[in-house]
Amino acid sequence: MSLIVQKFGGTSVGDLERIAKAAVHVKRAIDDGHQVAVVVSAMSGETDRLVGLVDGVEKDLDRQEHDAIVASGEQVTAGLMALTLQKMGVPSRSWQGWQVPVITDESHSRARVQEVKPHNLNACIDAGVVPIVTGFQGVTQEGRITTLGRGGSDLSAVILAAALGAERCDIFTDVEGVFTCDPRVVAKAHKLDKITYEEMLEMASQGAKVLHTRSVATAMNHHVRLQVLSTFTGAPGTLVVDEDEIVEQKVVSGIAYSRDDAKITMVGLPDRPGVAASLFGPLADADINVDMIVQNISPDGDATDLTFTVAKGDLDKALQVIHDSNGNLGARRIEPDPDVVKVSVIGVGMRSHAGVAGSMFEALAEKGINIQLISTSEIKISVLISEDYLELALRALHTAYGLDTDE
Amino acid sequence: MSLIVQKFGGTSVGDLERIAKAAVHVKRAIDDGHQVAVVVSAMSGETDRLVGLVDGVEKDLDRQEHDAIVASGEQVTAGLMALTLQKMGVPSRSWQGWQVPVITDESHSRARVQEVKPHNLNACIDAGVVPIVTGFQGVTQEGRITTLGRGGSDLSAVILAAALGAERCDIFTDVEGVFTCDPRVVAKAHKLDKITYEEMLEMASQGAKVLHTRSVATAMNHHVRLQVLSTFTGAPGTLVVDEDEIVEQKVVSGIAYSRDDAKITMVGLPDRPGVAASLFGPLADADINVDMIVQNISPDGDATDLTFTVAKGDLDKALQVIHDSNGNLGARRIEPDPDVVKVSVIGVGMRSHAGVAGSMFEALAEKGINIQLISTSEIKISVLISEDYLELALRALHTAYGLDTDE
Numbered sequence: 001m002s003l004i005v006q007k008f009g010g011t012s013v014g015d016l017e018r019i020a021k022a023a024v025h026v027k028r029a030i031d032d033g034h035q036v037a038v039v040v041s042a043m044s045g046e047t048d049r050l051v052g053l054v055d056g057v058e059k060d061l062d063r064q065e066h067d068a069i070v071a072s073g074e075q076v077t078a079g080l081m082a083l084t085l086q087k088m089g090v091p092s093r094s095w096q097g098w099q100v101p102v103i104t105d106e107s108h109s110r111a112r113v114q115e116v117k118p119h120n121l122n123a124c125i126d127a128g129v130v131p132i133v134t135g136f137q138g139v140t141q142e143g144r145i146t147t148l149g150r151g152g153s154d155l156s157a158v159i160l161a162a163a164l165g166a167e168r169c170d171i172f173t174d175v176e177g178v179f180t181c182d183p184r185v186v187a188k189a190h191k192l193d194k195i196t197y198e199e200m201l202e203m204a205s206q207g208a209k210v211l212h213t214r215s216v217a218t219a220m221n222h223h224v225r226l227q228v229l230s231t232f233t234g235a236p237g238t239l240v241v242d243e244d245e246i247v248e249q250k251v252v253s254g255i256a257y258s259r260d261d262a263k264i265t266m267v268g269l270p271d272r273p274g275v276a277a278s279l280f281g282p283l284a285d286a287d288i289n290v291d292m293i294v295q296n297i298s299p300d301g302d303a304t305d306l307t308f309t310v311a312k313g314d315l316d317k318a319l320q321v322i323h324d325s326n327g328n329l330g331a332r333r334i335e336p337d338p339d340v341v342k343v344s345v346i347g348v349g350m351r352s353h354a355g356v357a358g359s360m361f362e363a364l365a366e367k368g369i370n371i372q373l374i375s376t377s378e379i380k381i382s383v384l385i386s387e388d389y390l391e392l393a394l395r396a397l398h399t400a401y402g403l404d405t406d407e
Numbered sequence: 408m409s410l411i412v413q414k415f416g417g418t419s420v421g422d423l424e425r426i427a428k429a430a431v432h433v434k435r436a437i438d439d440g441h442q443v444a445v446v447v448s449a450m451s452g453e454t455d456r457l458v459g460l461v462d463g464v465e466k467d468l469d470r471q472e473h474d475a476i477v478a479s480g481e482q483v484t485a486g487l488m489a490l491t492l493q494k495m496g497v498p499s500r501s502w503q504g505w506q507v508p509v510i511t512d513e514s515h516s517r518a519r520v521q522e523v524k525p526h527n528l529n530a531c532i533d534a535g536v537v538p539i540v541t542g543f544q545g546v547t548q549e550g551r552i553t554t555l556g557r558g559g560s561d562l563s564a565v566i567l568a569a570a571l572g573a574e575r576c577d578i579f580t581d582v583e584g585v586f587t588c589d590p591r592v593v594a595k596a597h598k599l600d601k602i603t604y605e606e607m608l609e610m611a612s613q614g615a616k617v618l619h620t621r622s623v624a625t626a627m628n629h630h631v632r633l634q635v636l637s638t639f640t641g642a643p644g645t646l647v648v649d650e651d652e653i654v655e656q657k658v659v660s661g662i663a664y665s666r667d668d669a670k671i672t673m674v675g676l677p678d679r680p681g682v683a684a685s686l687f688g689p690l691a692d693a694d695i696n697v698d699m700i701v702q703n704i705s706p707d708g709d710a711t712d713l714t715f716t717v718a719k720g721d722l723d724k725a726l727q728v729i730h731d732s733n734g735n736l737g738a739r740r741i742e743p744d745p746d747v748v749k750v751s752v753i754g755v756g757m758r759s760h761a762g763v764a765g766s767m768f769e770a771l772a773e774k775g776i777n778i779q780l781i782s783t784s785e786i787k788i789s790v791l792i793s794e795d796y797l798e799l800a801l802r803a804l805h806t807a808y809g810l811d812t813d814e
Binding site: 016019050053054056057058061062064065066068069071072073075076078079080082083084086087093094096098099143144145 | 423426457460461463464465468469471472473475476478479480482483485486487489490491493494500501503505506550551552
């Protein structure tokens with residue numbers, strides 16, 4: 001009998017009625033002959049309420065207590081889900097992180113899982129009882145409760161699926177799967193049946209919110225087949241799998257975008273060795289992540305223009321750091337610009353196809369969209385453009401790469 | 408250095424502001440040179456909210472899940488209290504039942520504590536860190552979360568005080584202590600400085616809500632000195648102690664009352680051996696507790712009148728059981744009466760003083776109050792009267808036994 005891990009996010013367990021709907025998916029999988037282990041998030045809004053209480057005392061005072069408090073949300077949902085399944089005639093019981101146990105390191109609020117001991121859960125499953133495991137939480141060797149940080153419940157599900165040797169890990173959420181592009185912007189976007197781990201990883205890191213990069217990377221490393229699907233429809237979702245499971249591969253699988261970047265241009269920077277190090281060193285020390293970087297020769301001889309992006313939330317801090325570093329490092333002026341977006345086309349097919357970047361630039365040029373920065377990886381091309389052109393760019397690229405539903 | 412256990416109930420930790428006020432009591436005790444261990448309830452209303460969620464699925468389906476869900480309330484308060492103390496500069500950390508551990512049997516929702524392993528808490532206290540322990544909850548040998556039932560957090564505090572060899576267990580609540588009588592009814596009632604365990608036990612079982620009988624009995628058995636006091640005033644409360652700690656003992660220490668009883672009179676019951684057994688046997692089988700019982704000869708020869716009380720909530724069920732038992736057991740008629748109250752005067756001084764009952768009957772007779780039933784124990788006299796006379800009776804007795812504040 002094959003084992004499936006099913007994970008239900010906060011909106012899927014937002015109230016008793018939704019928990020009952022989620023439980024139907026569990027029962028259906030069992031009726032189909034599978035064994036099932038379930039992972040649940042806190043009811044939507046509950047984690048925020050608990051974090052609000054903690055911050056009401058004082059923010060970042062003691063992450064150990066923060067975790068003990070915040071982890072209680074999953075505890076409630078796990079119990080309610082177990083009760084709901086029992087009521088439907090499905091034997092079930094809840095397991096908290098410390099009961100499994102899910103052993104983590106001591107980095108509270110962003111703990112890394114060190115080991116999931118599968119013995120208790122396997123015994124539970126073998127006894128015909130569906131285990132409902134609290135997502136998001138673990139326990140240190142010393143017995144203190146930890147939480148895994150953002151996207152933690154997905155991560156719990158993936159790690160559990162790996163530990164239990166599950167055939168698949170189903171991530172039930174409020175969307176139908178992974179789309180070629182954000183369907184709220186691009187009406188012709190469609191759900192992908194399959195996507196590779198690498199593409200999903202790029203999609204997630206370039207702004208697609210459906211899965212967190214940590215969960216995808218962990219699934220990739222442990223070869224856990226993921227499915228993203230909707231709790232509310234019951235239709236098949238998107239499978240995230242190894243490349244060899246995908247027979248016919250398009251050149252571009254999806255288009256992601258992010259509004260989280262801001263651009264900084266240092267105009268007329270003295271063009272001498274070490275100037276980049278004097279800039280990016282202090283930024284790194286200040287914990288500011290720099291993403292895209294482009295340097296080009298300034299028309300006026302021995303100076304250069306340097307442009308790069310940082311997270312929008314870090315913009316002011318970055319400008320301060322630059323100012324404090326030896327008076328702007330001799331740049332003639334600094335031009336910050338928060339009104340930019342990053343658009344990325346992603347696809348493993350790029351490895352074997354030439355001209356993908358060219359089509360991108362052409363499609364954007366046709367619409368009169370100016371490209372401010374470009375960066376590429378093996379399976380991704382990202383451009384920075386003015387945010388005014390975001391929707392236009394996404395629709396143009398979606399059409400250019402043959403992703404529109406009617407094609 | 409002497410150790411004090413401080414327990415804060417739901418209203419004392421009802422929001423962050425109240426938790427901060429409660430924390431002041433902890434800090435004060437530490438500044439006074441004590442070591443402190445704290446026990447907290449869930450924020451007021453929280454346990455009801457969680458029970459509501461459980462019952463929203465289905466009531467009494469699985470007490471194990473019920474306990475796992477409901478216990479999360481204390482977990483939140485313990486963390487918040489620890490954070491609040493840290494913010495005030497007092498090192499502190501939370502301990503959940505399973506972390507201590509507080510080992511219980513497997514009677515979920517009304518578990519009995521089998522053992523508190525004091526090692527972890529002692530190490531914590533010795534390291535100068537105030538432990539904040541979740542009240543109400545424990546863990547089975549197999550690692551499942553249990554709760555202790557009504558009054559559970561007080562009980563947790565008492566058991567912890569015993570396990571840690573505390574000098575005293577302070578129960579912080581929303582009243583100033585134990586009063587000679589309910590001050591909402593008897594304006595001249597006053598707070599007692601001290602009361603014996605036995606008196607407190609009778610007060611609690613006869614309707615005084617301030618402490619639960621289980622906690623008092625446990626404190627008595629383990630010689631844990633209890634103090635009941637208000638979180639909101641900071642004034643000394645009432646000490647519950649061994650009799651030998653109380654130098655000058657009044658004959659009557661307090662007057663309790665209960666509206667929870669209902670009276671049943673079986674008129675003209677055939678006066679033959681075994682009739683009482685045929686009545687009370689089936690009631691006991693139906694889990695109906697009978698409290699006061701009086702039997703007297705009926706004027707008409709070979710019949711008898713039998714009167715007894717049951718919990719008001721059990722009245723209908725009791726009447727049904729009687730009806731089903733061989734058609735009312737031959738009684739001429741059954742007279743149920745829910746409009747009764749039980750008034751009890753309590754005092755260890757009764758042991759050495761005669762005439763206490765006489766004064767009671769006299770005081771009630773003077774006000775024209777008819778006594779329907781009487782029962783006595785070594786340190787208590789209870790009478791059942793019509794509920795219309797409750798306030799009048801309490802005030803008359805309070806004066807008669809010299810308990811009024813101006814005396």
